[in-house]
Every structure is written in structure tokens, then in C-alpha cells.
Amino acid sequence: MGPQHPMTHGLWTLKIKVDGETVVDTEPELGYIHRGVEKICESRDFTQITTYCDRLCYASANTWSHAYIYAAEDLLGVEVPERAEYIRLIAVELQRLASHLMWLGAYGPDIGNLSAMVWCLREREMMMDLLQELGGSRMHYNFPRIGGVKRDLPTGFALRARHKVKLFLNRMQEYEALFDESTIFLIRSQGVGYTKAAEMVNAGVSGPNIRAAGVNYDIRSAHPYSVYSEFDWEPAVERSSIKGADCYDRYRIRMEEMRNSANLVLQALDKIPGGAETYHEPGDPKILAKSPSRAPEGTSGSHHFEDSRGESMFYIAGGGDGRGKKPYRVSIRSPMFITIPYAAKTMIGYKVADIPAIMGSFDPCIGETDR
Amino acid sequence: MASTDWLDINSWVTSLAGFSMDTVHDLLPFYQSEFASVQPMLETLISTSIMCTVIFGLMMNTLLALTWIERKFIGRLMDRFGATTSLRSLWVGESGVTAGDWWNQLPLGIGAPIGWLNGILNSIAGNDHKLETISRVNNRGYHGIWFLLPGLFQNVADFVKFVSKEHIVPEKADKFVFEIAPVIILATTIMVFAFIPFGPHIWAANPELSLLFMMAIFGIAPLGVFFAGWSSNNKYTLIGGMRSAAQLTAYEIPLLITVLGVAVLSGSFNIIEIVDFQIQQSDTWNIFLLPLGGALFLITMIAEVERIPFDMPEAEAELVEGWWTEYGGMRWGLMFAAEYMRSYAACLLFALFFLGGWQFPFEDTLASLPTIGGAIATILSLVPGVVWLIAKAYILFAGFVWVRASLHRVRTDQILEFGWRYLLPLSIVNLGVAIYLRLEVWTGESWPIWTAPALSLIALALFIIYAIDEDKDALAYSRRPYNIQASDKAYPGRHKE
Numbered sequence: 001m002g003p004q005h006p007m008t009h010g011l012w013t014l015k016i017k018v019d020g021e022t023v024v025d026t027e028p029e030l031g032y033i034h035r036g037v038e039k040i041c042e043s044r045d046f047t048q049i050t051t052y053c054d055r056l057c058y059a060s061a062n063t064w065s066h067a068y069i070y071a072a073e074d075l076l077g078v079e080v081p082e083r084a085e086y087i088r089l090i091a092v093e094l095q096r097l098a099s100h101l102m103w104l105g106a107y108g109p110d111i112g113n114l115s116a117m118v119w120c121l122r123e124r125e126m127m128m129d130l131l132q133e134l135g136g137s138r139m140h141y142n143f144p145r146i147g148g149v150k151r152d153l154p155t156g157f158a159l160r161a162r163h164k165v166k167l168f169l170n171r172m173q174e175y176e177a178l179f180d181e182s183t184i185f186l187i188r189s190q191g192v193g194y195t196k197a198a199e200m201v202n203a204g205v206s207g208p209n210i211r212a213a214g215v216n217y218d219i220r221s222a223h224p225y226s227v228y229s230e231f232d233w234e235p236a237v238e239r240s241s242i243k244g245a246d247c248y249d250r251y252r253i254r255m256e257e258m259r260n261s262a263n264l265v266l267q268a269l270d271k272i273p274g275g276a277e278t279y280h281e282p283g284d285p286k287i288l289a290k291s292p293s294r295a296p297e298g299t300s301g302s303h304h305f306e307d308s309r310g311e312s313m314f315y316i317a318g319g320g321d322g323r324g325k326k327p328y329r330v331s332i333r334s335p336m337f338i339t340i341p342y343a344a345k346t347m348i349g350y351k352v353a354d355i356p357a358i359m360g361s362f363d364p365c366i367g368e369t370d371r
Numbered sequence: 372m373a374s375t376d377w378l379d380i381n382s383w384v385t386s387l388a389g390f391s392m393d394t395v396h397d398l399l400p401f402y403q404s405e406f407a408s409v410q411p412m413l414e415t416l417i418s419t420s421i422m423c424t425v426i427f428g429l430m431m432n433t434l435l436a437l438t439w440i441e442r443k444f445i446g447r448l449m450d451r452f453g454a455t456t457s458l459r460s461l462w463v464g465e466s467g468v469t470a471g472d473w474w475n476q477l478p479l480g481i482g483a484p485i486g487w488l489n490g491i492l493n494s495i496a497g498n499d500h501k502l503e504t505i506s507r508v509n510n511r512g513y514h515g516i517w518f519l520l521p522g523l524f525q526n527v528a529d530f531v532k533f534v535s536k537e538h539i540v541p542e543k544a545d546k547f548v549f550e551i552a553p554v555i556i557l558a559t560t561i562m563v564f565a566f567i568p569f570g571p572h573i574w575a576a577n578p579e580l581s582l583l584f585m586m587a588i589f590g591i592a593p594l595g596v597f598f599a600g601w602s603s604n605n606k607y608t609l610i611g612g613m614r615s616a617a618q619l620t621a622y623e624i625p626l627l628i629t630v631l632g633v634a635v636l637s638g639s640f641n642i643i644e645i646v647d648f649q650i651q652q653s654d655t656w657n658i659f660l661l662p663l664g665g666a667l668f669l670i671t672m673i674a675e676v677e678r679i680p681f682d683m684p685e686a687e688a689e690l691v692e693g694w695w696t697e698y699g700g701m702r703w704g705l706m707f708a709a710e711y712m713r714s715y716a717a718c719l720l721f722a723l724f725f726l727g728g729w730q731f732p733f734e735d736t737l738a739s740l741p742t743i744g745g746a747i748a749t750i751l752s753l754v755p756g757v758v759w760l761i762a763k764a765y766i767l768f769a770g771f772v773w774v775r776a777s778l779h780r781v782r783t784d785q786i787l788e789f790g791w792r793y794l795l796p797l798s799i800v801n802l803g804v805a806i807y808l809r810l811e812v813w814t815g816e817s818w819p820i821w822t823a824p825a826l827s828l829i830a831l832a833l834f835i836i837y838a839i840d841e842d843k844d845a846l847a848y849s850r851r852p853y854n855i856q857a858s859d860k861a862y863p864g865r866h867k868e
Contacts, residue, residue, distance in 0.1 A: 353782045
């Protein structure tokens with residue numbers, strides 16, 4: 001199946017050996033859209049790299065640029081103003097909502113329901129509108145800056161964000177009516193695509209996929225990096241059965257994460273220092289700290305970040321060989337690059353019809369996988 | 372004895388054929404006696420041909436509304452604007468704001484009349500400001516008064532697209548079978564309509580055993596599907612064709628047994644007599660006597676026409692387009708048309724078998740009302756029965772669309788398990804009920820007064836019990852009702868560890 005096949009959600013090939021309708025063996029082939037982002041980054045300065053990181057994943061641009069920004073700040077030793085951290089958190093959590101909605105919207109047609117897709121994209125549109133107010137563009141926002149953010153919250157943003165997020169929380173019930181109360185969805189997703197927690201930890205899978213199997217590892221709470229520790233929240237962890245997490249667990253965990261993200265956005269809008277309605281001009285020290293543009297030779301910075309799909313990580317080695325403002329090496333850890341080979345193996349023994357249901361439940365994104 | 376209305380197309384056509392043949396007979400200068408011996412055959416031939424044309428035209432014209440219903444209704448269900456309505460925003464715009472006021476960019480002010488026209492259109496058919504705000508908030512589109520009509524022309528656009536596309540046959544396909552498969556599917560589907568009466572006097576053929584004939588022809592199409600899947604020489608079409616063959620065979624049997632129940636209850640294998648039985652003898656529709664049969668017929672028919680949730684043979688997520696994959700252009704268009712024709716036939720048959728065919732609901736009760744009864748009876752007698760039949764079919768099809776918008780797709784093994792393990796025994800139970808009713812309860816002229824209310828109430832009670840029986844706490848306590856059925860992998864010993 002692939003590279004152009006409705007199941008793939010991107011550009012990759014899944015070679016499948018079948019016996020009748022039963023899958024006997026699978027082999028994923030990746031690399032169709034390898035763009036060499038890591039190599040390109042070596043010839044750009046630290047600010048320019050942000051736009052490339054936006055383009056790592058088309059469904060979740062903000063989380064990737066933020067992951068890079070935290071690593072760059074670690075490298076350059078920048079102290080970020082607290083208000084900027086709150087704005088970043090709002091942007092990232094809205095992006096997580098949009099990404100999970102995109103996933104749910106793609107998962108509906110995977111098992112044959114088109115209304116789910118249309119509904120989810122409808123709600124995603126609200127999140128995109130909010131992110132557009134922040135970053136200025138629809139998909140690749142280029143929002144964070146080293147030392148802060150590009151712009152403050154626009155006037156009236158808090159009002160609109162609260163309204164839309166609350167509307168979204170109400171509409172979550174519609175989704176649960178469409179999915180959880182549908183017997184056909186339950187027989188399609190339950191008991192299908194079991195993944196064991198220990199196997200997944202050994203394989204390096206992270207994010208919602210292991211939390212679905214009961215592993216309480218969310219970097220936002222396990223190693224709090226931004227201002228996550230100041231909020232009243234707990235990461236969503238699914239109690240899965242003894243056989244491991246099935247597709248239904250992975251569906252539930254993302255629904256719970258969407259609730260969490262929505263609540264985090266609401267809390268952040270309440271708690272933001274200086275109030276959500278005050279507006280600072282771009283470049284104001286309250287939202288953007290001064291940062292050096294050159295990294296000393298021999299220094300390195302890294303940061304791991306809870307992406308929408310798992311643990312993303314940036315490692316940046318700065319300076320060296322008189323490279324000036326450019327990094328010596330940028331290395332990216334993509335969660336889906338590790339998850340997809342594991343996910344391909346979990347579908348062995350199930351039916352051909354289960355392949356989209358299983359593969360879709362892992363939320364593959366090929367942009368970041370091939371980077 | 373048979374039910375009747377004034378739209379007696381059959382006798383009009385027969386008398387027309389008879390009159391013209393009589394005229395020919397009188398005008399013939401010689402061979403008059405020889406002509407008289409073949410005249411009845413000629414009359415039958417001519418009138419049957421005309422009736423076939425009438426039925427085909429009626430079917431094709433009313434079929435177009437089906438795609439329109441599907442498009443509009445599913446657009447409503449999914450909160451979707453649709454292409455034509457979106458295009459309209461270029462012209463009328465939303466709340467007076469048109470995309471760019473493009474006519475002002477034209478040189479020398481020649482676009483000004485377009486602007487004036489747009490202003491007038493906006494005031495007549497544009498979106499109201501208040502309603503526009505409400506619809507923004509609720510994300511429900513308000514499209515002025517013209518929102519219903521435009522979708523009809525999409526059919527024409529689709530047709531032009533299908534016809535103008537290149538006809539591609541895969542290099543390694545079995546060319547003869549590949550070409551003949553759509554013909555088999557479409558021809559048998561159209562033939563089904565020959566036996567479907569659109570009204571008491573609008574039918575192309577009415578043999579004594581029309582029900583059997585029709586079901587037999589309805590069952591040929593899976594063969595064409597299998598041909599198409601096999602001859603395309605493609606892995607997706609092959610799997611799709613196999614699944615289709617398995618599914619259609621599995622659902623054909625409960626379907627036939629359910630229909631047999633209807634035939635037993637009505638005491639006839641003739642569709643028109645089945646409808647007449649409901650209208651005149653039993654004074655109630657079959658759905659009130661055999662509610663289980665109605666449900667079974669709907670489920671098996673949705674499976675037979677391969678719509679969601681039973682559209683496994685063309686599951687686009689894993690099989691691209693199933694057995695249709697290699698077809699393009701008008702061949703694909705023909706199969707698409709055949710699918711809608713089958714859906715339409717299913718709706719019409721349900722209306723004929725269970726909903727009293729061309730009878731208006733509660734016609735007799737309304738006509739016997741004290742003061743307005745006479746007026747209602749007059750109005751009802753003026754409207755031909757074909758209108759009610761097609762209206763019932765449309766409403767049923769809207770139900771099909773509703774099902775499609777709210778349900779997911781069932782897996783192949785689950786479809787087959789459902790068919791063999793639940794529908795087959797239930798259809799036999801239904802047949803038993805029908806036999807009991809016919810032999811023990813039917814007095815020969817009417818049902819005892821308790822029959823229809825009691826059976827309907829029992830069915831309603833069972834439905835409610837099953838509907839509220841779902842495990843409300845399953846979500847809260849992480850209980851999984853369904854992971855026992857497929858907990859083990861299908862081939863435990865065979866996958867690599």
C-alpha cells in the first residue's frame with residue numbers, strides 16, 4: 001500500500017504480505033519526502049531555522065518550532081519573560097488541539113465515517129483562526145522567537161479564545177456521541193491493534209501512544225519545561241487492559257488530551273501575568289528578551305518537548321570552525337520515525353480491513369518522519 | 372378488485388396500440404386476414420415497448436433527485452456548504468460582502484452594471500445580517516432563499532465529465548470480461564425496474580410470479596461485480612470483488628427469506644397483488660404486521676446495495692475504490708448509476724412490500740373524518756398513486772443517507788458473521804411469524820382487531836428495550852463490551868516474533 005494510497009496519510013509505502021485477508025508480515029518504507037532539513041539548518045542562522053522547523057509537520061507546525069526555540073535558548077542561554085512563556089503555552093496547546101482534531105478527522109474516514117472528518121475540520125478551523133491571529137498565517141506560523149514570541153496576544157484574543165475553546169468543549173460531546181456511542185465504531189476499534197507498554201517503551205515509542213497503554217510519561221509533567229508546573233492539570237493516562245492498548249485506547253487518550261489542552265488554554269488566559277487584555281508592541285521586553293546571535297564554540301543545547309505525537313527533541317551544536325551565526329549541527333528526534341516501524345509490526349495477524357484502523361490510530365505524520 | 376386511480380397509462384397505451392393497429396388493419400389493401408392473426412402480438416409488442424420507455428424515463432428522471440437528496444441532506448448533516456453554494460459567494464456574497472468586488476477592477480467602469488445587479492440580488496436573495504451572525508456562531512450556513520436549487524445541476528456536470536473522459540483498459544486486463552462487466556451490472560439493474568409497478572397501472576411487465584422474477588434478476592449483479600473485480604487484474608479489485616461476492620451471497624439468503632415472508636402473508640408472488648392485499652384486504656400495511664421483516668429487509672437491502680455501513684467491497688480506506696478501481700470515464704459512471712438504481716429499487720420495493728405502495732398514509736381514516744373527510748377524499752383521488760410511492764421511496768432514501776452520515780464501516784468478517792449468525796435465523800423467525808399469521812390469524816377477509824396494534828407494540832417495546840440496554844457506565848469504568856470477540860490474533864502461530 002503506497003506511496004499513494006488512502007491509508008497512508010502521507011507519502012510512504014507499507015509492504016504487506018497477506019494470507020487471504022489476514023496480514024502475515026509488514027514492512028514500512030520511508031524516505032519519500034526526505035528534504036534534508038538537518039543539513040539545510042547548518043547553513044542558516046539561528047533565527048532562520050525556525051521557519052524550517054515549522055515545516056517539519058504540516059499538521060502541527062507550532063509545536064515543532066517551539067521545540068527548536070527551547071533548544072536554541074538552551075544553547076544561547078536566554079532567559080525568557082514569563083508572559084512570553086504563557087503566550088507560547090497558549091499557542092502550543094491550541095496547536096495540539098488542532099493537530100488532534102486533524103487526527104480525529106482523518107481517523108473517521110479511515111473506518112468509513114465522513115461526517116467525523118467534516119465536523120472535526122470545522123472545529124479545527126476555529127483553532128486555526130486563533131493561531132492565525134497570533135502568527136499571521138494559516139499553517140506555518142513562524143510564531144516563536146529566540147527569547148520570546150513574535151507578537152503579543154491581539155486585542156480581544158482572550159475573549160474569542162475563551163468562547164471558541166468553550167464551544168469546542170461542548171462539541172466534544174457530539175464527537176463522543178458519534179464515536180463512543182456507535183456500536184460499529186466500538187467493534188471496529190476495540191480488540192484491534194494491541195500494543196504492550198513494555199514493548200513500546202523498549203522500541204522508543206512515546207507520547208499519547210504509550211500513555212494509552214498506561215505509561216504515565218508526559219514530558220510536560222514529568223520534566224516540566226515551560227510554565228506547565230504552575231497549572232492545575234494531570235496528564236491523561238488510559239487504563240488499558242492486560243493485553244495492552246487497542247485502537248480504542250488510543251482514541252480515548254487523544255480525546256482526553258484535547259480536554260486537557262482546552263483547559264490549559266483557559267487557565268493560561270486567566271493566569272497570564274499582566275492580564276490577557278493588555279497589549280505590548282512587538283519587541284517589547286515583556287514578550288521578547290534580548291538574545292545573542294552567536295553561540296560560543298564548543299557549546300551545545302538540547303531540549304525535549306511534548307509534541308502532539310510524542311517526544312520530539314532538538315540537539316544543536318553551536319559555533320566551531322568560525323561558523324559565525326550558524327550552528328555546527330542540528331539533530332532532530334522525530335517521534336513518528338520511531339513509532340511507524342513499531343506500528344507496522346502491531347498489525348500482523350489482523351485483517352486487511354484493520355490496517356487503516358490500526359495505522360490511523362497511531363497518528364502518523366510523514367513530514368516529521370522523513371524531515 | 373384491484374386498486375386503481377385515474378392515471379391509467381397502461382390502458383391508454385393499450386388502447387392507443389389497438390386503435391393504431393386497427394387502423395392499419397383497415398387501411399391494408401390486402402393480407403387483412405393474415406394481419407388479423409398477428410395483430411394481438413403486434414399490439415402487445417408495441418404497448419410493451421411504449422410502457423418500457425415510460426417506465427425507464429420515469430425511473431431515470433426520478434433517479435436524478437436521489438443524488439440531489441444525498442448531496443443536500445448529507446451537506447446538512449455534515450454542516451457542509453457544498454460547491455455550488457460556495458461558488459455563489461463570488462456573486463451574491465455573504466451579508467453584502469462579495470469576494471473582492473471584482474467588477475470594480477474592470478476598465479472604464481464597464482463592471483458597474485454587474486455591481487448594481489449584485490446589489491439587487493443581495494437585497495432579494497442575499498443573506499440577512501442577523502441570520503448571518505447567528506449562523507456564524509452556530510456554524511450553520513444560511514444561504515438565502517436559493518440554497519436548495521443549485522445542487523441539481525451537479526448531475527449534469529458529473530455526466531459531462533464522465534462522458535468526456537478517456538476510456539482506459541488496463542494492459543493486462545481480460546478485455547472482454549472487463550468491458551462486459553458494467554453491462555451485466557447495469558442491464559440487470561434496469562431489468563429489475565421492469566417488474567416494479569410505479570402505480571396500479573404503470574408497469575412494464577406483470578407476470579404472475581413477478582416477485583420471484585425480480586429477485587432472481589436482482590441477484591445477477593453480484594456476478595458482474597465479481598467479473599469486474601477479477602478481470603481488472605489488480606489486487607484491490609480482486610479483494611473487493613471477492614468481498615462483494617461473499618457479502619452479497621450472505622445477504623441474499625436472508626433477503627429472500629424475508630421477502631418470502633411477505634409473499635406468504637399476502638398470499639401472492641405478484642407485487643401488485645401484494646400491494647392490493649395491503650390496501651384492500653388487510654386494511655393495514657405489512658410493516659405493522661411484520662415489523663421484524665421490515666427491519667430485516669432494510670438491513671439486507673443496505674448490504675445488497677453496498678452502502679455504508681456495509682460498503683466493505685469498496686472500502687476506500689484500504690482498497691482504494693474496491694472493484695471499481697480500474698474503471699474510468701463512462702464505465703465508472705454506469706456503475707455509479709447502477710448503484711443508485713439499486714438503492715432506488717430497494718427503496719421502492721420497501722415501499723411496495725411494507726408501506727402500502729401507492730396508498731396515502733391513513734387514507735381511509737382521513738376520508739372517513741366527519742366534516743373534512745369528503746374534501747380530503749376528493750383531493751386524494753386527484754393525486755395519482757405514483758406520487759405517493761416515489762415520495763415514500765425518497766423518504767426512505769433520506770434514511771439511507773442518514774445512516775451513511777452517522778455510522779462507520781463494518782469489517783468483512785463482522786459483516787459475514789452478522790449476516791449468517793443473526794440475520795438468517797431472524798429471517799426464518801420472521802417467516803414463521805408470517806406463516807402463523809396467515810394460517811391461524813387471517814380469517815380469510817380481515818385481521819382480528821388486535822393483530823396490527825399488538826404486533827407493532829411488541830416490536831416497539833423490543834426496540835426500546837434494546838435501545839436503552841446499552842451500557843452507560845462502560846465509558847466511566849473502562850469496561851469494553853466488544854474486545855472479547857476478537858481478542859486473539861487471527862493466526863496466533865504464524866506471525867514472526
